[in-house]
Amino acid sequence: MDFEEIKNLSSEYLFRNYGRMDIAFTHGKGAYLYDTDGKEYLDLVAGIAVNSIGYAHAEWVEAMREQISKLTHVSNIYHIREQAELGERLASVTPSGLKRSLFVNSGAEANEGAMKLAVRCTGRSKILSAFNGFHGRTSASLGATGQTKYQETFEPLISGAYRYYNFGDLESVKKLIDRDTAALLIEPIQGEGGVVTAGGDFFRGVRDLCTDSGVMMVADEVQTGVGRTGKWFGMDCYGVVPDIMTMAKGLGGGVPIGAVVTTDEFSKVMTPGTHGTTFGGNPLVCRSARAVLDIIEKEDLVGNADKVGSEWIKELKALGSDRIRDVRGSGFIIGVEFESNDTATAIQKAMIGNGMLVNICHGNVMRLIPPLILSSEQKDAFMSVFRDFI
Numbered sequence: 607m608d609f610e611e612i613k614n615l616s617s618e619y620l621f622r623n624y625g626r627m628d629i630a631f632t633h634g635k636g637a638y639l640y641d642t643d644g645k646e647y648l649d650l651v652a653g654i655a656v657n658s659i660g661y662a663h664a665e666w667v668e669a670m671r672e673q674i675s676k677l678t679h680v681s682n683i684y685h686i687r688e689q690a691e692l693g694e695r696l697a698s699v700t701p702s703g704l705k706r707s708l709f710v711n712s713g714a715e716a717n718e719g720a721m722k723l724a725v726r727c728t729g730r731s732k733i734l735s736a737f738n739g740f741h742g743r744t745s746a747s748l749g750a751t752g753q754t755k756y757q758e759t760f761e762p763l764i765s766g767a768y769r770y771y772n773f774g775d776l777e778s779v780k781k782l783i784d785r786d787t788a789a790l791l792i793e794p795i796q797g798e799g800g801v802v803t804a805g806g807d808f809f810r811g812v813r814d815l816c817t818d819s820g821v822m823m824v825a826d827e828v829q830t831g832v833g834r835t836g837k838w839f840g841m842d843c844y845g846v847v848p849d850i851m852t853m854a855k856g857l858g859g860g861v862p863i864g865a866v867v868t869t870d871e872f873s874k875v876m877t878p879g880t881h882g883t884t885f886g887g888n889p890l891v892c893r894s895a896r897a898v899l900d901i902i903e904k905e906d907l908v909g910n911a912d913k914v915g916s917e918w919i920k921e922l923k924a925l926g927s928d929r930i931r932d933v934r935g936s937g938f939i940i941g942v943e944f945e946s947n948d949t950a951t952a953i954q955k956a957m958i959g960n961g962m963l964v965n966i967c968h969g970n971v972m973r974l975i976p977p978l979i980l981s982s983e984q985k986d987a988f989m990s991v992f993r994d995f996i
């Protein structure tokens with residue numbers, strides 16, 4: 607099927623809720639994607655921070671082939687070997703104490719689960735989250751997403767539970783915390799909000815405030831988790847251990863899986879019937895996530911993201927162009943803020959024309975979130991094209 611046929615079918619039969627670019631891909635290999643005309647692209651988007659091990663990794667393909675031939679789905683009313691094995695594997699990389707997992711299908715769903723857990727653990731009802739943050743688009747996660755552009759027209763679906771603090775401003779957190787605060791949601795780096803960072807002191811201060819006031823600190827690691835920041839989890843960059851961690855995107859390497867991870871003690875409140883989902887943690891997605899974690903560890907992709915990402919940030923900062931207002935991030939989540947939205951759009955177009963896929967978020971920020979396998983040479987290839995346009 608050629609591109610025009612795909613586009614026509616989409617226009618006729620699909621919701622119009624995505625602003626789609628005029629490209630469709632047929633397959634991928636490593637860090638490259640191929641479109642319907644056979645054109646090759648270096649992928650610095652990775653399905654928005656999802657395809658952590660790139661495309662068609664041989665070990666992952668073999669694991670999937672074997673799993674599909676045996677068992678794809680069974681209900682959570684039975685014990686599931688692959689889910690139990692993934693739980694154990696995940697606990698080997700999460701911060702100590704965070705050992706119990708609940709597997710779901712997406713990032714938003716993981717955050718819903720985390721909020722339910724916090725409300726049930728504390729018996730309180732308020733949820734704090736940051737302005738400009740992003741936690742998903744289902745009702746509760748939308749409530750926690752402190753950006754009016756996502757909430758507009760859906761206010762009737764959002765409860766009065768949410769209060770918003772300024773990211774990076776400990777005083778504004780202090781002002782909001784009270785005896786009815788159940789949880790504070792926080793992204794280690796605000797991804798959708800434009801790759802916005804805050805210093806380690808802020809995160810450590812939030813940790814202390816939460817501990818002192820009995821508020822559960824929920825680290826939303828949906829985008830930053832599983833190696834992206836050059837550490838296993840974004841909060842590891844600051845030496846902070848949250849009470850609850852949510853993750854999704856990079857965990858499954860392309861299949862829909864999310865997780866809520868917490869301590870043995872906190873997990874006890876979620877008794878049978880309090881939460882659940884039909885597809886959550888089925889054998890296929892759990893086998894996929896275990897293969898992803900194994901590959902990340904075996905190939906030291908966390909170290910790769912740290913090393914190549916640090917070099918990349920340095921080189922981007924050294925460009926010193928008038929059109930670049932700021933460069934920020936950690937590992938393989940890098941934001942290049944341009945002086946205008948028009949510049950960002952023009953540069954994205956030029957990069958795509960030259961076979962480099964980049965994402966623009968928050969209007970004027972180029973977000974670089976490649977597969978964790980991206981090599982130093984591939985980063986150099988990006989830089990040599992980017993230099994010509996900046």
Ligand SMILES: Cc1ncc(COP(=O)(O)O)c(C=O)c1O
Nearest residue numbers: 712713714740741742797828829
């Ligand atoms: C930090 C963060 N939390 C939650 C979500 C929502 O995840 P999903 O789209 O899988 O529901 C996202 C998605 O971009 C995210 O970046």
